[in-house]
Amino acid sequence: MSETGSGRLAAPDAVVERALEACGGAEAIVLVEDRSVAEVRFANNTTTTNGVRRDRSTTVVVMGGRARQRTVGVASRSGVVEVSDLARAAASAAAAATVAEDEAPLVAGDASADFADAAEETELSVFATVLSDLGGAFERAAGSGRRLAGFASKEISTVYLGSSTGLRRRHSQATGSMELVARSDDGGRSAWTGIGTADFTAVSVPALEERLVERLGWSERRVELPAGRYEVILPPDAVADLVIELEGAMSGRDAEEGGNVFSKGAGATRLGERLFSLPFNLRSDPAEPGTECRPFLAAGGSSGDVSVFDNGAPLQRTDWVQDGSLSRLRYHRARAAQSGARFTPPVDNLTLELPGATDGLEELVAGTERGLLLTCLWYIREVDPATLLLTGLTRDGVYLVERGEVVGAVNNFRFNESPLDLLRDTLAAGRPERCLSREWGEWMNRTIMPPLRVGGFNMSSVSPAS
Numbered sequence: 203m204s205e206t207g208s209g210r211l212a213a214p215d216a217v218v219e220r221a222l223e224a225c226g227g228a229e230a231i232v233l234v235e236d237r238s239v240a241e242v243r244f245a246n247n248t249t250t251t252n253g254v255r256r257d258r259s260t261t262v263v264v265m266g267g268r269a270r271q272r273t274v275g276v277a278s279r280s281g282v283v284e285v286s287d288l289a290r291a292a293a294s295a296a297a298a299a300t301v302a303e304d305e306a307p308l309v310a311g312d313a314s315a316d317f318a319d320a321a322e323e324t325e326l327s328v329f330a331t332v333l334s335d336l337g338g339a340f341e342r343a344a345g346s347g348r349r350l351a352g353f354a355s356k357e358i359s360t361v362y363l364g365s366s367t368g369l370r371r372r373h374s375q376a377t378g379s380m381e382l383v384a385r386s387d388d389g390g391r392s393a394w395t396g397i398g399t400a401d402f403t404a405v406s407v408p409a410l411e412e413r414l415v416e417r418l419g420w421s422e423r424r425v426e427l428p429a430g431r432y433e434v435i436l437p438p439d440a441v442a443d444l445v446i447e448l449e450g451a452m453s454g455r456d457a458e459e460g461g462n463v464f465s466k467g468a469g470a471t472r473l474g475e476r477l478f479s480l481p482f483n484l485r486s487d488p489a490e491p492g493t494e495c496r497p498f499l500a501a502g503g504s505s506g507d508v509s510v511f512d513n514g515a516p517l518q519r520t521d522w523v524q525d526g527s528l529s530r531l532r533y534h535r536a537r538a539a540q541s542g543a544r545f546t547p548p549v550d551n552l553t554l555e556l557p558g559a560t561d562g563l564e565e566l567v568a569g570t571e572r573g574l575l576l577t578c579l580w581y582i583r584e585v586d587p588a589t590l591l592l593t594g595l596t597r598d599g600v601y602l603v604e605r606g607e608v609v610g611a612v613n614n615f616r617f618n619e620s621p622l623d624l625l626r627d628t629l630a631a632g633r634p635e636r637c638l639s640r641e642w643g644e645w646m647n648r649t650i651m652p653p654l655r656v657g658g659f660n661m662s663s664v665s666p667a668s
Contacts, residue, residue: 211236211258211282215318215372218364221262224289225366229265229308231513233500234258234362236321242329245351247340249333252326257281261502262288263510265308266296273299274510276503304509306535311514313370321360322374328356328402332380335407342411343384348418350411352382356402361500369514373496375550376400377647379638383598384414386421391611393417394578394598396439398638398647417577420601423610427602427664433573433629434659435566435603438637438651443579444592445554445651446642448621449484451590452522454531454543455506463590463622464531473543476527478625482556484523486549492636493648495550508547509534517549551648556631563653566632568606570655575601575608579617582641590620594641595665615661630655 212220214234221232235258242252261278262285275295277288332354343350356378363371381396393414399405436444457464457471464472488497499515501508512535521529530546538545567575582594596614603609632653639649 213318214258214321214360214362215370217260217283217285218362218370221260221285221289222364222366224286225262225264225293226289228293228366230289230292230366231263231308231510232364233261233263233502233513236360237357238321238323239355239357240324240326240328241353241355242326242333243353244336247344247350249336254325256323260285260288262292263502263513264289264292264296266293266299267301270305272302272305273297274302274504275299276510278502302504302511304504304511304534304536306509306511308365308367308511309369309514310367311369311371313368314372317362317370317372319372322358324356324358324376329354332402332405332407339407339411347387348415349385349387350382351385352380354378354380354402356400361496363498363500363514365514371498371514373498375496378402379643379647380405380410381638381640382410382414384418386418391418391421392598393421394640396638396640396643398636398643398649417599417601420608421599421611425602425610425612427612429615429661429663431658431660433570434656435563435570435573435575436654436656437563437577438635438653439639440576440579441554441651441654442552442637442639442649443582443594443641444619444621444624445484446552446639446646446649447582447584447592448590449486449522449552451587452531453507454533454541454546455537457531458541462587463620464528465588471531472528473531474527477523477622478526478628480556480625480628480631481525482523482554482625483521483525484552484554485519485521486551487519487553488517488549488551489519490551490553490648490650493551493553493650495648499547504534507532507534507537509536511535512545512547515545515547517547520546520549550646552646553634553650554652555634555650556652559631559633559652561630561632561653563632566630566653566655567603567608569630570603570606572605573603573655574612574659575603576659577601578640580641585618590622591618592620593618593662614665616663616665618660618662624654624656624659627657628654629657
């Protein structure tokens with residue numbers, strides 16, 4: 203049974219129904235995701251490529267075995283699919299699988315009113331204002347010895363979820379980003395800026411350009427500094443680079459098994475423990491203004507924290523850290539029941555705030571006697587899960603601050619730092635704002651972070667990167 207007889211993509215809700223029917227009455231879940239993507243790239247002060255594409259993925263999850271001895275089989279394909287083949291592949295995988303540790307009753311429910319609605323699509327016209335403004339920015343750059351490069355992308359993902367329990371859910375989610383890099387004609391100076399947004403009419407190219415011009419101006423004076431511990435100021439984008447790693451480590455199972463920084467040993471976790479002296483709050487919330495996201499779980503596979511059995515479960519606000527204390531860790535329903543914890547699935551956004559903080563980045567710089575402004579981090583990797591020690595490099599702008607003013611650019615560094623230590627050593631935080639992690643923005647686009655001034659940041663060695 204194919205989607206259509208002509209090789210065209212059938213209505214996604216119809217694919218869900220046909221796939222469930224092809225499962226022959228077995229407990230099953232079907233996920234169909236339609237993606238519509240528009241992209242434009244530019245380099246050397248001109249637009250280079252653009253295009254629009256649409257793709258689809260279909261996943262069938264079949265539960266085999268008997269109650270309390272359930273197995274799971276998953277089969278997934280892209281494009282036009284033979285749903286009967288996909289159902290057979292999933293059933294075959296379930297028959298060969300070992301007993302699922304994450305077994306739980308499938309989520310029940312009815313059909314949402316919009317389940318049969320068509321998938322939403324995007325087009326290149328969403329960039330009309332941005333491209334018009336970029337034309338002027340390209341002219342100014344060419345006349346001032348600068349070169350602009352970067353890209354803008356908007357994706358609309360529409361997910362359809364159907365279960366043998368009768369549950370039917372649909373959600374359409376728009377995700378966008380724009381990144382700009384400015385370089386001097388000789389290549390010796392560079393600066394990066396980016397923005398995460400689903401609405402490109404709200405993007406101010408002149409504001410992004412002004413930020414890059416300012417940073418290139420700072421780079422006209424060069425200062426060489428050695429490795430060491432420095433007071434640093436991090437803009438929201440760079441804070442997101444590190445705090446996303448903190449949220450990613452919040453696995454309850456790993457903590458109980460001694461595999462991460464939130465383990466207390468002997469099967470216990472650090473839930474309830476004070477992590478930071480400042481009353482930071484770290485949360486995920488599908489209804490967060492400006493970073494709204496899918497309000498139900500859609501998982502094509504199981505992991506230590508996420509279970510296919512939980513597909514369709516509603517997602518709610520999750521306070522990972524409250525008033526500086528660890529409040530939640532990730533658990534699927536089966537592990538949560540086993541551990542006496544609360545079911546806590548992942549949510550596709552992240553907000554860090556210090557209540558009452560209102561300063562901007564400029565005020566944090568003005569309050570720094572001597573330190574480094576780190577505008578961009580990259581190539582971040584975990585070194586030690588027991589301490590959440592990360593290593594990475596600075597890039598596209600490290601600036602020396604003296605007596606509250608930026609006085610020049612310095613060489614790049616390799617750093618070794620834990621986001622836990624980062625927040626412990628924070629001297630001041632500013633107002634949170636929508637931002638874009640350069641390192642992780644492709645996977646976690648919806649972040650709201652404050653700028654931070656941190657007392658000691660370990661620059662472990664000088665880096666030759668430029």
